[in-house]
Amino acid sequence: MIDKFKQAFQEEARELLAELESALLELDQKRDDPEVVGRAFRALHTIKGSGAMFGFDDVAGFVHNLETAFDRLRNGELAATADLINLTLAAGDQIKCMLDQADGRATVDQGRSASILAELRQLTGSPDPRPEIVPVEAAAPEVTAGGPAQEWRIRFRPGPDLLLHGTNPLLLLRELRELGQLRIQLDTAAIPPFGELDAERCYLAWDMVLATESAAEAIRDVFIFVEDECELLVERVPDQAAETPAAAEAPAAAETPAAAAPLPRPGVPEGRSGVVSATAPGAASSIRVAADKLDQLVNLVGELVTVQARLSEVAGRRDDADILDISEAVDRLTAALRETSMSIRMLPLKSTFDRFRRLVHDLGIELHKEVDLTLEGADTELDKTVIDQLNDPLVHLIRNSMDHGIETPEARRAAGKRPTGTIHLSARHSGANVLIQVSDDGRGLDAEAIRARAIERGLIDGAARLSEAEIFSLVMTPGFSMAREVTSLSGRGVGMDVVRRSIEGLRGSIDIASKPGAGLTVTLRLPLTLAIIDGLLVRVGDTHFVLPLANSLECVELTRQDILDAHGKHLANVRGELIPYIRLSEYFQMETARPEREQIMVVETELGRYGFVVDQVLGDHQTVIKNLGRLYRNVQVVSGATILGNGTVALIVDPHRLVQNVVETMSQQQRSPGRRARRSHKVDRKGSK
Amino acid sequence: MAKVILTVDDSASVRQMVKFTLADAGYTVIEAVDGKDALSKLTGPVNLVITDLNMPNLDGIGLIRSVRALPAYKGIPIVMLTTESQDARKQEGKAAGATGWIVKPFATQQLLAVVKRVVG
Numbered sequence: 001m002i003d004k005f006k007q008a009f010q011e012e013a014r015e016l017l018a019e020l021e022s023a024l025l026e027l028d029q030k031r032d033d034p035e036v037v038g039r040a041f042r043a044l045h046t047i048k049g050s051g052a053m054f055g056f057d058d059v060a061g062f063v064h065n066l067e068t069a070f071d072r073l074r075n076g077e078l079a080a081t082a083d084l085i086n087l088t089l090a091a092g093d094q095i096k097c098m099l100d101q102a103d104g105r106a107t108v109d110q111g112r113s114a115s116i117l118a119e120l121r122q123l124t125g126s127p128d129p130r131p132e133i134v135p136v137e138a139a140a141p142e143v144t145a146g147g148p149a150q151e152w153r154i155r156f157r158p159g160p161d162l163l164l165h166g167t168n169p170l171l172l173l174r175e176l177r178e179l180g181q182l183r184i185q186l187d188t189a190a191i192p193p194f195g196e197l198d199a200e201r202c203y204l205a206w207d208m209v210l211a212t213e214s215a216a217e218a219i220r221d222v223f224i225f226v227e228d229e230c231e232l233l234v235e236r237v238p239d240q241a242a243e244t245p246a247a248a249e250a251p252a253a254a255e256t257p258a259a260a261a262p263l264p265r266p267g268v269p270e271g272r273s274g275v276v277s278a279t280a281p282g283a284a285s286s287i288r289v290a291a292d293k294l295d296q297l298v299n300l301v302g303e304l305v306t307v308q309a310r311l312s313e314v315a316g317r318r319d320d321a322d323i324l325d326i327s328e329a330v331d332r333l334t335a336a337l338r339e340t341s342m343s344i345r346m347l348p349l350k351s352t353f354d355r356f357r358r359l360v361h362d363l364g365i366e367l368h369k370e371v372d373l374t375l376e377g378a379d380t381e382l383d384k385t386v387i388d389q390l391n392d393p394l395v396h397l398i399r400n401s402m403d404h405g406i407e408t409p410e411a412r413r414a415a416g417k418r419p420t421g422t423i424h425l426s427a428r429h430s431g432a433n434v435l436i437q438v439s440d441d442g443r444g445l446d447a448e449a450i451r452a453r454a455i456e457r458g459l460i461d462g463a464a465r466l467s468e469a470e471i472f473s474l475v476m477t478p479g480f481s482m483a484r485e486v487t488s489l490s491g492r493g494v495g496m497d498v499v500r501r502s503i504e505g506l507r508g509s510i511d512i513a514s515k516p517g518a519g520l521t522v523t524l525r526l527p528l529t530l531a532i533i534d535g536l537l538v539r540v541g542d543t544h545f546v547l548p549l550a551n552s553l554e555c556v557e558l559t560r561q562d563i564l565d566a567h568g569k570h571l572a573n574v575r576g577e578l579i580p581y582i583r584l585s586e587y588f589q590m591e592t593a594r595p596e597r598e599q600i601m602v603v604e605t606e607l608g609r610y611g612f613v614v615d616q617v618l619g620d621h622q623t624v625i626k627n628l629g630r631l632y633r634n635v636q637v638v639s640g641a642t643i644l645g646n647g648t649v650a651l652i653v654d655p656h657r658l659v660q661n662v663v664e665t666m667s668q669q670q671r672s673p674g675r676r677a678r679r680s681h682k683v684d685r686k687g688s689k
Numbered sequence: 690m691a692k693v694i695l696t697v698d699d700s701a702s703v704r705q706m707v708k709f710t711l712a713d714a715g716y717t718v719i720e721a722v723d724g725k726d727a728l729s730k731l732t733g734p735v736n737l738v739i740t741d742l743n744m745p746n747l748d749g750i751g752l753i754r755s756v757r758a759l760p761a762y763k764g765i766p767i768v769m770l771t772t773e774s775q776d777a778r779k780q781e782g783k784a785a786g787a788t789g790w791i792v793k794p795f796a797t798q799q800l801l802a803v804v805k806r807v808v809g
Contacts, residue, residue: 009702038745046700049772050795060794079695164757164790171809200764222806225789329787510706657700 009054010099011288017092017479018351025357031080040069040088044395047095058108059098065117067090069124069653086122086365089358091116103660149180149213151485156203157187157214159229166199167226174204177220180212189252211235252549257419291384294345301334301341302532302624306643307624308334313645335622338532346381346635349427349436352391353378358396361424363402370419371406376426382434386526387508390436395497397438397522400496405442405520415517432528432550439521445514447471466666472512476500507639509657525656528637535623535642535652536616538601540584541592545598546623547612551600551655555617560596572600581611581661587637603655610659623652635659691717692808696751697727697740698770707739710797711804724752731736731762737808739766739791742778750778758785766807770795 025038036287044067052060066088094113155177158169176182187205189199210219218228219234308330315327341607353375382390406412406421413419424439443599447468452472456461466474493666503510508526511673528532532630535546556574558581571578581600585592592615625640632638639654694716696707708718713785719735721727724747727740742749749769757763766788771779779790793801 005706008705012700013703042699042745045772049741049770050700050702053706135717163764166764168766168807168809171750171806174809175806225806228783277705313788342779647718 006054006056006102007463008288009050009056009318010102011055011100011358012050013047013059014096014512016047017096018354019043020092021089021358024089025361026080028081028085028361034074036072036676037073037080041067041074045072048093056098056102059095062091062095062098062117065120069120072124078124079124086124087116087119089361091120146600149211151217152210152216153233153235153237154208154210155205155231155233156218156223157231158202158226159204160201162202162226165229169202169204169206172222172226173208176208176210176219179214179218179222180210182211183209205231230402230549265416275383285313293339294384298345298532299339301330301338303626305334305338305532305622306645309643309645310647311645322496325570334457341575342383342532347384347387348379348381349377349387352387352394353425353427355391356394356425357640359395359398360402363399365507367402368408368595369402369406370409371402371421371423374424375424376424377428379431380427380434382427382526383528386528389502389506390524393502394436394438394560396496396499399475400423401438401442401520403438405440405444407443417442429528430525432533432548434526434528436526437521438524439519439545441519444516444520445472445475445515447514450474467513469513473513475512476510509652518554530676533623533625533652535621536601537618537621537644537650538584538590538612539601539616539618544618544644544648545584545614545656546621546652547601547603548652549620551603551605553604553609554598556611558598558600558611558613574600574611579609581613582658583613585613587658587662605656607659607663610655612653612655612658625652628643691734692739693714693717693719693734694739694804694808695719695721695727695735697721697724697749697784699723699741701748703770705740706797707800710800714801716722716804723747724749725757727752728755731756731759733764735762737804738765739804740767741770742775742782749765752783753782753785753787768803768807776790793809 020040021045023036023039027040027291030036044063048063048067049062049620053523069078069084073084074082078084094108094116097108101108148371156169156172158167173182173184175598183448187207188203190203190205197203212219216236218428220232223230223232226232256472256548272360309328311327311330315323318324320588357373360371363369364371390394401423406423407415407417409419422441422681424437426439427434427436439480450471451460451474454471454477459474459477462465470656476499500510503524503526506526508524511523511525513521513523534549536549536552538545538547554574556572559570562572566572570581570583572581573579579600579602583598584590585594595615598613598615599617600613601617602609602611605665621630621642621644623642626642628638628641636655637659638656641649642652644650694711696704696718697720698704698707698713704720704722709722711718719728719730723744723752726746727738728747734739738752740749740752744752747755753767753769756765756767767786768780769779769787769790770793771782771790772793782790788807789803791800
């Protein structure tokens with residue numbers, strides 16, 4: 001059981017350390033905010049208190065010194081200096097290391113602990129602070145046997161407010177009785193006439209004789225909570241007088257404290273105590289669950305969705321009203337279950353984003369650059385799996401911005417910018433995707449320089465004509481680096497291609513937009529979830545495809561006549577708006593007979609509205625995404641596959657990538673000016689955000 | 690009928706320990722994360738409040754004062770969790786109307802002994 005507590009403490013301590021870190025970084029901005037100091041103090045206080053409780057004495061001892069410093073900070077005896085904040089940040093890391101050591105994952109550098117504490121002493125000017133941690137065992141008051149039985153005379157006259165402070169004197173008498181044989185005489189002399197009696201005050205006193213083997217301390221310990229608001233006398237009865245005078249006179253009559261019980265317990269009205277379990281709500285508003293259990297749940301739901309699709313299929317074929325009825329009910333339940341289990345896995349990006357404050361703070365010191373990190377949309381929720389894998393790419397992007405993007409304060413002043421650079425991290429929803437942007441107001445990318453570098457490295461042909469976006473995407477080619485010299489942070493040419501690979505591993509995509517001198521924006525486009533999506537099932541010939549429902553706008557018919565009207569161009573007139581379309585059978589080079597009436601799925605992509613022409617739109621479909629496997633990793637227009645009710649496989653089309661792919665192919669083939677204009681327009685739009 | 694104990698602490702691990710220990714001994718335990726939360730949970734019968742002192746929103750002292758001002762709860766036992774370095778806070782808590790205290794770190798037997806002393 002204690003191990004369980006230990007683990008709970010470790011998890012909690014890690015959360016508290018994150019809280020401490022965020023408070024410290026905020027403190028760095030507003031040095032005198034008592035609220036922020038209070039947050040930092042509370043985090044330290046709790047780590048210390050709980051740490052000592054669960055046997056993390058090293059942590060508790062270490063934190064004690066920090067807690068003392070922050071207590072003085074709280075009381076205004078110390079000032080929050082940058083040194084103190086940085087030292088506390090370092091101490092936080094050291095505590096993390098201690099927690100890791102308890103897990104057997106790291107070894108604590110004791111020298112470093114000592115040097116942090118020494119530095120702290122120097123900063124706070126406090127005398128050598130001693131860790132005040134008392135081990136749990138030592139604090140336990142032992143009822144020590146005091147040798148042979150002794151008789152003690154005890155007089156207990158509580159203060160009038162005893163009952164108001166929640167003390168029930170009967171329980172104290174009962175506890176005394178557990179120490180040995182007890183004789184009690186009640187003193188009712190102080191009870192006033194009825195008219196003056198205040199039912200909430202205590203007017204009683206007790207004279208007792210206790211025969212016990214315990215020592216006087218054990219007796220006094222019973223009264224420890226009330227000793228300074230009562231008259232208490234504990235004295236040893238001389239051995240000769242075995243019978244106490246007072247008790248001897250009326251031993252039996254006195255021993256009826258129940259009769260003398262002054263009042264019913266105030267505060268608990270009678271008749272209300274019968275509904276305890278029914279009215280103990282909210283005992284746990286949240287619980288912790290291991291992440292792999294959630295993964296398992298989602299996998300099972302995925303299987304269930306697949307089976308349900310088979311059921312629908314069979315029910316549809318049988319044409320049996322009863323089965324259809326059941327199938328529809330199961331369908332609804334599965335959809336609800338799917339939504340619930342997916343939402344359990346959704347986490348806000350906040351914790352990931354918050355971590356970058358520290359990164360930016362530390363890198364700023366290292367690189368002698370002044371940078372503000374602004375966050376937007378940190379409440380945006382994403383599947384936990386995606387969030388977990390997002391950290392490294394984001395760290396990389398931020399490092400790149402810090403190292404290559406943001407200039408030194410001097411260079412910024414010379415360029416007429418604010419000396420403090422800004423990195424803006426934002427997240428927002430867009431259909432079934434989340435867009436995460438990292439933008440900085442640094443020097444940006446120089447398209448010509450990248451082009452020259454790429455030619456020099458033999459990545460492109462000198463005669464190649466490339467759009468700006470294509471040039472920018474060259475920095476994500478393996479082995480490409482713009483850094484003049486290799487710094488400790490980046491510039492080894494293994495940067496952006498790794499970012500691109502991991503984002504693509506998440507079925508996401510990455511775009512770069514930049515204006516020389518004005519900054520750089522990297523946009524990551526990520527699917528909300530990696531497991532199950534709402535899709536629209538369509539048919540082309542005998543083959544099925546799934547399009548994500550979140551991006552789909554409407555379905556319209558495309559007749560032969562429409563095609564004639566457009567003079568063979570791939571444009572459809574949808575209520576006056578000309579929508580370019582892509583025929584899936586042509587794109588995938590499928591040899592199927594074109595039906596008389598085709599259907600167009602109008603889809604909103606980031607490049608505008610596009611139509612996808614299919615033979616037939618079959619309806620919505622809960623789509624369990626299966627990976628295509630390593631062989632198909634380079635296939636970009638298909639984001640996965642799913643298994644249909646009849647066991648066949650349908651490919652899941654990524655509309656955005658498909659449109660991008662078509663547009664790129666066409667611009668390469670034709671270099672039509674119209675297409676170019678569209679693409680550079682897109683880049684401008686992003687760059688100006 | 691099991692006695693109901695409200696444990697108030699911003700540290701989840703302490704709450705968990707208190708809850709396990711007391712539930713194991715047959716008490717019904719309600720949890721609250723700070724003083725404000727605790728006040729919102731004082732709706733049904735509660736026989737004892739065990740509260741930490743340092744908490745956000747409403748701290749332990751504030752909670753004790755507020756509970757003592759509630760007609761239905763003003764006489765219930767309240768035990769505060771203190772650390773040995775908080776003697777001034779302990780006095781403040783007693784002045785506010787705390788029934789007793791437990792010094793952190795504490796072992797489960799100590800917790801049980803104190804609970805038994807104040808609620809039986």
